[in-house]
Amino acid sequence: MRFGVVVFPGTSGEADCYHVLKEVMGSEVDYIWHQSIKFEKEYDCIILPGGFSHGDYLRAGSIAHFAPIMEQVKKFAQNGGLVLGIGNGFQILTEAGLLPGAFLRNKDLKFICKEVYVRVENNETPFTNNYEQGQVINIPIAHGEGSYFCDEETLEELRANNQIVLRYSSSTGEIKENYNPNGSIDNIASIINKEGNVLGMMPHPERCAEKILGNDLGKYFFTSIVKWLDGGANHGK
Amino acid sequence: MANNSEKPWVELGLTDYEYNLIKDILGREPNFVELNVFSAMWSEHCSYKSSKNVLKTFPTEGPQVLQGPGENAGVVDIGDGLAIAFKVESHNSPSAVEPYQGAATGVGGIIRDIFTMGARPIALLNSLRFGALNSPKSRWLFEEVVSGIAGYGNSIGVPTVGGEVYFHPSYENNPLVNAMCVGLLKHEDLAKGVASGVGNPVMIVGAKTGRDGIHGASFSSEDLGATEEKRPTVQAGDPFMEKLLMEACLELIKTGNVVGMQDMGAAGLTSSSCEMASRGNSGIEMDVALVPRREEGMTPYEILLSESQERMLVVPQKGMEEEVKKIFNKWGLEAVVIGRVTDDGIWRVKEGDQIVAEIPAKGLTDMCPVYDPEAQRNLVMDKIQNCDLIDLAEPKDYNQVLLDLLGRPTIASKEWVYEQYDYLGGINTVIPPGSSAAVIRIKGTNKGVALTVDCNSRYVYLDPYQGAMIAVSEAARNLVCSGAKPLAITNCLNFGNPEKPEIFWHFKEAVRGMGDACRELNTPVTGGNVSMFNETRGEAVLPTPVVGMVGLVEDISKVCTNSFKNEGDLVILLGENTDELGGSEYLAMFHGLEAGRPPHLDLAKEKALQQLTLELIAKNYAKSAQDISEGGLSVALAECCIKGNIGVDINLEDKIRPSALLFGEGQSRIIISATKENLDRIKELAFEYHVPFSLIGKVGGNQLTINGSEFTVSLPIFDIIDRYKGAIPCTMNN
Numbered sequence: 001m002r003f004g005v006v007v008f009p010g011t012s013g014e015a016d017c018y019h020v021l022k023e024v025m026g027s028e029v030d031y032i033w034h035q036s037i038k039f040e041k042e043y044d045c046i047i048l049p050g051g052f053s054h055g056d057y058l059r060a061g062s063i064a065h066f067a068p069i070m071e072q073v074k075k076f077a078q079n080g081g082l083v084l085g086i087g088n089g090f091q092i093l094t095e096a097g098l099l100p101g102a103f104l105r106n107k108d109l110k111f112i113c114k115e116v117y118v119r120v121e122n123n124e125t126p127f128t129n130n131y132e133q134g135q136v137i138n139i140p141i142a143h144g145e146g147s148y149f150c151d152e153e154t155l156e157e158l159r160a161n162n163q164i165v166l167r168y169s170s171s172t173g174e175i176k177e178n179y180n181p182n183g184s185i186d187n188i189a190s191i192i193n194k195e196g197n198v199l200g201m202m203p204h205p206e207r208c209a210e211k212i213l214g215n216d217l218g219k220y221f222f223t224s225i226v227k228w229l230d231g232g233a234n235h236g237k
Numbered sequence: 238m239a240n241n242s243e244k245p246w247v248e249l250g251l252t253d254y255e256y257n258l259i260k261d262i263l264g265r266e267p268n269f270v271e272l273n274v275f276s277a278m279w280s281e282h283c284s285y286k287s288s289k290n291v292l293k294t295f296p297t298e299g300p301q302v303l304q305g306p307g308e309n310a311g312v313v314d315i316g317d318g319l320a321i322a323f324k325v326e327s328h329n330s331p332s333a334v335e336p337y338q339g340a341a342t343g344v345g346g347i348i349r350d351i352f353t354m355g356a357r358p359i360a361l362l363n364s365l366r367f368g369a370l371n372s373p374k375s376r377w378l379f380e381e382v383v384s385g386i387a388g389y390g391n392s393i394g395v396p397t398v399g400g401e402v403y404f405h406p407s408y409e410n411n412p413l414v415n416a417m418c419v420g421l422l423k424h425e426d427l428a429k430g431v432a433s434g435v436g437n438p439v440m441i442v443g444a445k446t447g448r449d450g451i452h453g454a455s456f457s458s459e460d461l462g463a464t465e466e467k468r469p470t471v472q473a474g475d476p477f478m479e480k481l482l483m484e485a486c487l488e489l490i491k492t493g494n495v496v497g498m499q500d501m502g503a504a505g506l507t508s509s510s511c512e513m514a515s516r517g518n519s520g521i522e523m524d525v526a527l528v529p530r531r532e533e534g535m536t537p538y539e540i541l542l543s544e545s546q547e548r549m550l551v552v553p554q555k556g557m558e559e560e561v562k563k564i565f566n567k568w569g570l571e572a573v574v575i576g577r578v579t580d581d582g583i584w585r586v587k588e589g590d591q592i593v594a595e596i597p598a599k600g601l602t603d604m605c606p607v608y609d610p611e612a613q614r615n616l617v618m619d620k621i622q623n624c625d626l627i628d629l630a631e632p633k634d635y636n637q638v639l640l641d642l643l644g645r646p647t648i649a650s651k652e653w654v655y656e657q658y659d660y661l662g663g664i665n666t667v668i669p670p671g672s673s674a675a676v677i678r679i680k681g682t683n684k685g686v687a688l689t690v691d692c693n694s695r696y697v698y699l700d701p702y703q704g705a706m707i708a709v710s711e712a713a714r715n716l717v718c719s720g721a722k723p724l725a726i727t728n729c730l731n732f733g734n735p736e737k738p739e740i741f742w743h744f745k746e747a748v749r750g751m752g753d754a755c756r757e758l759n760t761p762v763t764g765g766n767v768s769m770f771n772e773t774r775g776e777a778v779l780p781t782p783v784v785g786m787v788g789l790v791e792d793i794s795k796v797c798t799n800s801f802k803n804e805g806d807l808v809i810l811l812g813e814n815t816d817e818l819g820g821s822e823y824l825a826m827f828h829g830l831e832a833g834r835p836p837h838l839d840l841a842k843e844k845a846l847q848q849l850t851l852e853l854i855a856k857n858y859a860k861s862a863q864d865i866s867e868g869g870l871s872v873a874l875a876e877c878c879i880k881g882n883i884g885v886d887i888n889l890e891d892k893i894r895p896s897a898l899l900f901g902e903g904q905s906r907i908i909i910s911a912t913k914e915n916l917d918r919i920k921e922l923a924f925e926y927h928v929p930f931s932l933i934g935k936v937g938g939n940q941l942t943i944n945g946s947e948f949t950v951s952l953p954i955f956d957i958i959d960r961y962k963g964a965i966p967c968t969m970n971n
Contacts, residue, residue, distance in 0.1 A: 009477070009480070009481055009568065009569060010392070010477050010480055010481075012393070012394020012480070012662060013394075013662070015663070016662070016663065016664045019664060019680065020664070023680075050662075051394055052391070052392040052393075052394070052476070052477065052480075054477065055392060055475070055476065055477025055478075055480075056392070056477075057477065110384070110387075110657050111387050111388075111391055111657050111658075111659070112656055112657070113391075113655075113656055113657070113658060113659045113660055113661060114656050140661050142391070142659045142661060142662065144391070204661070206664060207661045207664050209664075210664075212667060212678060212793060212794070213664060213666065213667060214667070
């Protein structure tokens with residue numbers, strides 16, 4: 001099983017994803033430079049990691065999606081390949097049109113780094129099948145432009161298709177505005193595309209995948225992917 | 238810079254004596270460019286001419302030290318062929334005028350110092366000082382500085398894992414922004430700032446050069462009150478550019494083709510090139526016309542003294558120019574050969590064919606005159622130190638005092654600050670901000686490093702020798718409470734105008750105290766930074782010698798935090814309660830007094846306490862460990878409860894007046910919690926180390942209760958959490 005981690009100038013989460021995939025999961029993993037015009041190897045899953053691609057001086061992710069590699073990522077996704085965008089990677093996926101919606105600055109206009117609670121809204125995806133439906137997990141966020149936004153129509157569609165995968169909640173799973181750290185619409189922390197193979201999430205699962213870091217609940221996003229790819233029980237739609 | 242005066246050097250901050258020395262060095266009159274170059278290089282900021290002789294007294298050696306002072310950063314060995322590069326540096330005056338950019342570029346500068354050594358930056362810390370938070374100006378500076386640090390550090394992807402923030406009126410117009418960076422390297426990748434090997438190319442890499450920051454070095458060597466009009470000299474940071482520069486430089490170092498590398502900080506191209514030549518006992522000849530610029534019509538003088546950010550000077554092996562360019566181009570950066578290393582010891586600058594400056598490299602560095610300013614203790618210190626603190630009235634409501642102390646911005650939770658910093662990037666943060674020290678794991682090993690910055694400047698003001706010893710001891714104690722063995726320090730010595738004898742006395746005494754403590758605790762000084770002239774209209778800030786310390790955690794699975802863990806755990810005090818209120822936060826808050834002597838510190842006792850605590854943690858006897866500092870025993874206990882979200886029931890039998898017992902800041906005390914089974918073993922070990930031991934209570938419930946013969950403190954955990962965590966956000970969101 002081979003993962004590809006895309007590196008844009010200004011990406012900083014690539015080594016974290018690499019470490020978890022290689023050392024924690026024991027998978028094969030390569031970095032893919034943003035200017036590559038094709039994948040050098042066959043990949044089972046592509047990850048767009050966190051960071052500040054191109055400095056994010058414009059809207060987060062808005063420059064990165066023009067990179068040559070994004071054409072390959074789009075093709076890969078269109079062919080049903082698994083694509084996971086984390087933090088800045090999620091922002092890039094929306095800019096690239098692989099996921100609907102857009103991002104606003106956090107409601108209090110400050111960068112926020114802390115552990116929050118999210119509730120798993122859909123565990124029938126390639127990325128979440130190792131969680132229970134409705135399970136509450138604590139997981140760190142770290143972003144300044146993390147407030148997910150979309151129009152009413154899109155939101156209805158996301159709901160109707162069960163595309164909302166994680167929502168900010170209390171430790172007991174209660175969904176209320178005051179448990180929403182960044183002001184995202186409907187407390188959305190993660191969505192998946194209609195086809196069920198491209199997922200974006202603002203929380204950072206790679207940052208809580210090892211016991212030594214105090215929390216390894218994020219690891220199951222990666223074990224879910226591996227299980228799904230191995231042909232395990234739960235498949236995406 | 239047209240100058241009509243007969244002594245142009247005086248306006249550039251040089252004395253007649255210095256000007257004559259320059260003439261001797263050159264054997265002629267300096268030209269305009271040369272005079273400005275001397276002015277920058279011989280400024281206090283670049284030359285340390287007033288402090289050099291005093292700094293020489295620091296202990297700088299030890300088997301763990303791979304690189305001591307004199308390079309871009311210090312380096313200590315952590316075994317397994319790995320080493321840690323670390324340094325703290327001030328960016329005070331830029332932050333006073335342009336707090337966001339000042340703080341941001343402070344972070345950028347210190348990160349460059351670390352990757353210049355061949356180390357990958359893995360953590361940032363900072364030590365900040367502002368005026369009282371009830372002042373709108375202080376709130377603005379605080380907000381912007383934190384935001385600037387976050388803006389730069391988060392973007393470049395280096396986690397900010399720790400720090401300290403103090404508030405005191407003396408910093409109202411002159412905030413202190415000290416940034417520390419810590420990097421990890423393999424021994425063989427250690428790079429230095431030297432230019433050697435005749436004919437080797439001198440390359441400028443990274444950002445283009447503009448007119449920003451010209452005269453930053455001399456600006457930083459002046460009183461702030463007079464210089465508001467120099468605003469435009471503050472540089473703007475570009476963390477994205479620096480991220481690219483960092484990745485490119487680290488990639489370049491891995492090729493093994495680098496002779497030397499140096500960041501362009503104060504005095505830009507001038508200081509980096511002449512310092513590299515001087516260290517390499519070489520000369521450099523370079524052509525400023527080849528320097529990539531982003532503004533038209535820049536003069537050689539402007540190019541030489543520009544402080545545009547995110548630039549480095551690199552000396553690779555001859556013939557490797559194209560390799561260097563290839564790496565930098567991959568990262569979208571320029572790398573341009575601007576000169577060559579020579580063997581004549583001369584720093585020669587041309588513009589095309591024309592020579593614009595020709596100065597012996599060492600003339601700009603080693604030959605700068607060194608001074609021994611007069612140091613004189615101000616007699617007013619007698620009155621302040623001997624202030625009678627014995628007959629002070631006791632407070633009526635100890636609960637209220639404790640709550641008020643927990644709400645003091647200096648003591649209150651800094652969550653509002655550190656949640657703006659990405660402290661998790663790099664996935665190494667084992668102990669995040671909010672405990673005694675931050676702990677970062679070292680991937681691929683079983684080890685970690687613990688990091689802290691510390692300084693109580695009120696203590697240093699009241700007694701600089703004791704105060705500086707306490708700064709070192711507290712830093713070490715914080716590391717020890719996390720389970721780390723202290724290795725070495727870096728320091729940032731923030732003082733007022735050294736030409737004032739009473740200021741220089743404080744400086745000298747603080748350095749003496751810091752040196753003595755470092756010798757006793759085996760934590761040599763590996764480098765640092767001196768920031769003088771922290772004054773506004775003649776009023777100096779409190780003397781603030783900040784200590785940045787690095788410690789080694791041998792077994793990362795055995796780190797320790799300050800939070801109480803389980804119901805029924807026993808609470809033990811190691812060390813002795815004393816009747817000392819001098820210099821305490823309580824004294825300042827409740828009695829409005831900043832007087833007396835700081836708590837007494839006995840280095841031998843301190844060392845024993847630290848060794849004992851390390852052993853208790855290594856043997857898994859201590860489930861939590863907490864150093865007692867500002868706010869005293871009661872605040873320390875409250876913090877253990879807050880972090881653990883659990884109560885405690887304490888009984889104290891000491892015959893000491895309650896205010897001193899609860900809020901006094903007596904030194905060399907640590908609170909641990911442990912299971913009942915280990916109690917006897919802990920007691921035996923404490924006896925062996927001759928450390929006073931007392932069983933003072935039990936963890937449990939949801940109240941913080943402290944009983945003494947004359948008092949009772951009893952507060953619901955919910956209330957203390959509310960006050961402790963709410964204090965800063967409440968003030969800032971107002």
